[in-house]
Amino acid sequence: MVKYADEQLDAVFGALADRTRRHILDSLSGGGRAVSELAAPHDMSLPGVMKHLRVLEDAGLVARTKEGRVVSCELSAEPMKAAAGWVSRYEKFWSEQLDSLARYLYQQEELQRWNPLESKPGPSSSSSAATRSRRKNSGAPGPTRKR
Amino acid sequence: MGRERTVSLVRVFDAPRSRVFDAWTRAEHLARWFSPKGFTVPACEADARPGGVFRLCMRSPDGREYWMRGAFSEVVVPERLVIAAAADDERGIERIQTVITVTFAAQGGKTKLTLRATAGGDGAEAGAMLDGMEQGWTETIGRLAAHLAN
Numbered sequence: 001m002v003k004y005a006d007e008q009l010d011a012v013f014g015a016l017a018d019r020t021r022r023h024i025l026d027s028l029s030g031g032g033r034a035v036s037e038l039a040a041p042h043d044m045s046l047p048g049v050m051k052h053l054r055v056l057e058d059a060g061l062v063a064r065t066k067e068g069r070v071v072s073c074e075l076s077a078e079p080m081k082a083a084a085g086w087v088s089r090y091e092k093f094w095s096e097q098l099d100s101l102a103r104y105l106y107q108q109e110e111l112q113r114w115n116p117l118e119s120k121p122g123p124s125s126s127s128s129a130a131t132r133s134r135r136k137n138s139g140a141p142g143p144t145r146k147r
Numbered sequence: 148m149g150r151e152r153t154v155s156l157v158r159v160f161d162a163p164r165s166r167v168f169d170a171w172t173r174a175e176h177l178a179r180w181f182s183p184k185g186f187t188v189p190a191c192e193a194d195a196r197p198g199g200v201f202r203l204c205m206r207s208p209d210g211r212e213y214w215m216r217g218a219f220s221e222v223v224v225p226e227r228l229v230i231a232a233a234a235d236d237e238r239g240i241e242r243i244q245t246v247i248t249v250t251f252a253a254q255g256g257k258t259k260l261t262l263r264a265t266a267g268g269d270g271a272e273a274g275a276m277l278d279g280m281e282q283g284w285t286e287t288i289g290r291l292a293a294h295l296a297n
Contacts, residue, residue: 091154094264096183098158101170104180105162128192129178 015059020044021052025075028062032074035064153265160258164251167258168225171195171249177203195222201230211237226251 015021024038039049053073056062062073160167170176172195178188182205189212192202198218205213217232230247245266252259 090264090266091156093183094154094156094262097181098156098260098262100180100182100184101167102158102160104170104176105160105166108166109162127174127194128190129174130189130191 011059012061015055015061018052018055021056024049024052024056024073025061028073028075032065032072035071035073038073153263155264156262158260158262159254160260161256162258163256164253164258165225167260168228168251171228172219172222181205193219195219195228197222201232207237212239213237214239220246 016025020042023042027033027038027041035049035053036046038053039046042049053062053064056073057064060076063076065072065074170180172193174191174193177193178191181191181203182188185208186205188203189206190202190204192200194200197220199222201215201217201219203215205215207213214235215232216235217230219228220231221227221229228247228249230249232245232247233241234243234245236242243266245264248263248265250261252261
């Protein structure tokens with residue numbers, strides 16, 4: 001399950017607030033790299049790169065793997081997607097709701113043409129209802145977080 | 148009260164204002180549109196008076212149920228609604244408190260609807276979720292995430 005934590009977001013933005021680390025992430029966008037490869041373009045010592053990689057790892061942005069004696073890094077973009085995900089999903093939820101309202105109003109309009117009986121006014125009355133089935137549409141789930 | 152963030156949307160509907168307002172305030176209408184594509188609404192209650200109940204269940208295609216439970220806090224016929232509700236996850240655990248402000252403006256025979264959905268929560272998890280709602284950050288993160296995912 002993807003966890004949204006203050007601490008995680010702090011760590012992500014802290015990690016991104018350094019141009020060397022951003023460059024490292026950029027280098028990894030083409031795929032995993034050995035740690036030694038990452039050091040070269042920055043004319044940095046291995047310990048120097050390792051320090052940056054630790055920050056990126058703590059933020060969950062990269063993952064270290066070891067094959068034999070070679071330590072490599074690769075991206076794990078989940079934390080950033082998670083941060084962007086929530087609001088876009090909430091916005092998507094409401095956007096879909098309003099799409100649904102538009103379709104409903106259009107349907108009502110069509111029905112009205114064939115059956116011109118006015119629906120009863122009066123929003124002061126309580127009402128309850130249920131629907132059993134809807135038009136078959138595929139669609140994304142609503143305002144929940146993916147696990 | 149924890150931090151709050153807002154999602155805003157504006158739409159013009161090709162329908163008279165009273166009908167659009169009714170669609171938001173009467174359960175028999177809400178049940179027919181207030182859910183994402185593919186979902187059904189097995190239960191809906193709406194009493195569009197200040198303090199009146201607003202309660203609705205959205206059932207996903209695979210049978211999971213998501214409840215929104217709350218009340219109308221403001222009702223100005225036919226121009227403004229404010230609904231304060233809690234949204235539960237599929238286990239029935241309350242996740243987010245949300246305030247939805249909907250205004251309806253007549254434009255000839257059409258209706259301009261403005262929706263502002265503000266979500267807030269006190270829990271660290273909700274707060275952290277809301278951290279991601281800052282529009283500017285969201286766009287930047289989105290671009291970066293998309294770039295890094297390729």
